Amino acid sequence: MSGREVNFDGLVGLTHHYAGLSFGNEASTRNQLQPANPRLAAKQGLIKMKALADMGFIQAVIPPHERPNLAALRQLGFCGSDEQVLAKAAKTAPQLLSACSSASAMWVANAATVSPSADSADGRVHLTVANLNNKFHRAMEAPTTTALLRAIFCDSAHFSVHDALPQIAMFGDEGAANHNRFGGYGEPGVQLFIYGREENQGGVVPGRYPARQTREASEAVARLHQLDPARTLFAQQNPAVIDQGVFHNDVIAVSNQQVLFCHQQAFLHQAALLADLAERVPGFTAIVVPEAQVSVSDAVNTYLFNSQLLSQPDGSMLLVVPEESRQHAGVWRYLCELVESGGPIRELKVFDLRESMCNGGGPACLRLRVALTAAEQAAVNPQVIMNDGLFTRLNAWVDRYYRDRLTQQDLADPLLLREGREALEALTRMLDLGNVYPFQR
Numbered sequence: 001m002s003g004r005e006v007n008f009d010g011l012v013g014l015t016h017h018y019a020g021l022s023f024g025n026e027a028s029t030r031n032q033l034q035p036a037n038p039r040l041a042a043k044q045g046l047i048k049m050k051a052l053a054d055m056g057f058i059q060a061v062i063p064p065h066e067r068p069n070l071a072a073l074r075q076l077g078f079c080g081s082d083e084q085v086l087a088k089a090a091k092t093a094p095q096l097l098s099a100c101s102s103a104s105a106m107w108v109a110n111a112a113t114v115s116p117s118a119d120s121a122d123g124r125v126h127l128t129v130a131n132l133n134n135k136f137h138r139a140m141e142a143p144t145t146t147a148l149l150r151a152i153f154c155d156s157a158h159f160s161v162h163d164a165l166p167q168i169a170m171f172g173d174e175g176a177a178n179h180n181r182f183g184g185y186g187e188p189g190v191q192l193f194i195y196g197r198e199e200n201q202g203g204v205v206p207g208r209y210p211a212r213q214t215r216e217a218s219e220a221v222a223r224l225h226q227l228d229p230a231r232t233l234f235a236q237q238n239p240a241v242i243d244q245g246v247f248h249n250d251v252i253a254v255s256n257q258q259v260l261f262c263h264q265q266a267f268l269h270q271a272a273l274l275a276d277l278a279e280r281v282p283g284f285t286a287i288v289v290p291e292a293q294v295s296v297s298d299a300v301n302t303y304l305f306n307s308q309l310l311s312q313p314d315g316s317m318l319l320v321v322p323e324e325s326r327q328h329a330g331v332w333r334y335l336c337e338l339v340e341s342g343g344p345i346r347e348l349k350v351f352d353l354r355e356s357m358c359n360g361g362g363p364a365c366l367r368l369r370v371a372l373t374a375a376e377q378a379a380v381n382p383q384v385i386m387n388d389g390l391f392t393r394l395n396a397w398v399d400r401y402y403r404d405r406l407t408q409q410d411l412a413d414p415l416l417l418r419e420g421r422e423a424l425e426a427l428t429r430m431l432d433l434g435n436v437y438p439f440q441r
């Protein structure tokens with residue numbers, strides 16, 4: 001059966017700000033307390049979505065979450081009216097207020113792991129919501145992500161949206177950012193799960209920064225998705241690169257169909273893994289970037305590998321990279337040589353995603369890939385698909401509700417909470433999602 005890849009991009013939320021919440025993600029740490037521009041952030045994302053839709057790719061949108069998360073603040077003992085909860089948290093624990101206000105749900109590569117129907121025994125598309133257990137501000141995303149994905153992939157004849165794994169370190173799961181799938185979109189493929197550590201084995205682990213994804217979590221997701229063990233691989237990310245700021249595998253590798261584009265130091269036992277993939281994936285092509293050409297540090301700073309590798313109708317591929325990759329002379333030279341080399345990647349497209357990049361999220365972090373057959377595509381909530389009309393409506397919506405400057409101090413403003421709820425109420429109506437947020441129940 002033929003299939004298409006649909007890219008679902010996270011729409012940046014109204015409380016986008018820089019809080020330094022993600023130890024191990026160097027951009028997050030570096031930009032802590034810098035002023036943010038939520039309106040610009042949302043528009044930068046919309047421009048990417050629209051441009052790719054205009055180029056013929058199927059593009060959809062996933063809404064932001066309700067923030068500040070008042071229920072989480074109450075659970076932590078801040079009490080009284082909404083205004084009092086915000087004021088008390090701002091006064092005594094601004095970092096907790098930040099965590100409960102983070103717009104981190106925009107990075108939907110961490111929303112869920114997705115398996116196309118061709119790979120699953122029951123012939124349905126499976127999505128397991130990521131528990132994001134390693135970071136408090138991200139672990140609270142799971143319930144709303146579940147509600148949103150169930151509202152978008154609402155037809156249970158075609159889709160199965162699984163709850164997040166148990167919220168415990170042993171099952172730390174960061175979703176599609178640590179998952180690659182090789183093969184045609186509509187045919188059975190090979191799935192590669194990348195983990196940072198194995199809870200029950202010890203083994204080599206990073207020494208400085210946390211390994212967020214466990215092998216135990218990846219194995220559970222593979223079981224939930226009813227994958228064929230003969231076509232499912234588990235491999236460890238190189239712990240040394242986690243210690244250099246590669247907090248998810250999608251900061252050092254990206255794949256599409258038969259192609260893997262990665263750094264020389266991406267995986268722990270890289271040669272064995274590539275040989276295994278070459279054996280299992282018909283036409284497997286690895287484009288391995290040597291350290292001598294692009295260092296791990298340059299890869300982390302430019303997000304060269306946090307790119308989108310998209311198939312054109314003629315079978316060639318387009319690489320979508322952030323502006324930071326063009327700004328770096330060595331990385332840009334490498335990319336220009338790559339498209340001239342006669343390999344599968346023939347074209348580059350550059351986007352300015354600076355607001356998201358400053359928190360460690362590039363083009364790939366902002367999208368969740370879902371390979372769908374025509375029947376499955378028809379079963380997706382049609383209101384979330386990007387087109388001229390939706391682009392115009394979403395831009396007007398952003399202009400109406402979003403601020404153009406936000407710092408940690410602003411989070412206690414009760415108006416921000418109200419603006420957020422009004423905006424999300426309007427958005428859920430625009431996208432025909434029903435009631436998905438806690439304030440709507």
Ligand SMILES: NCCC[C@H](NC(=O)CCC(=O)O)C(=O)O
Pocket residue numbers: 017018019020021022025028029102104107109110138177247248359360361362365
């Ligand atoms: N896939 C990209 C994820 C980026 C995300 N950054 C953050 O949450 C930073 C938030 C802050 O520090 O304000 C993370 O590290 O999980």
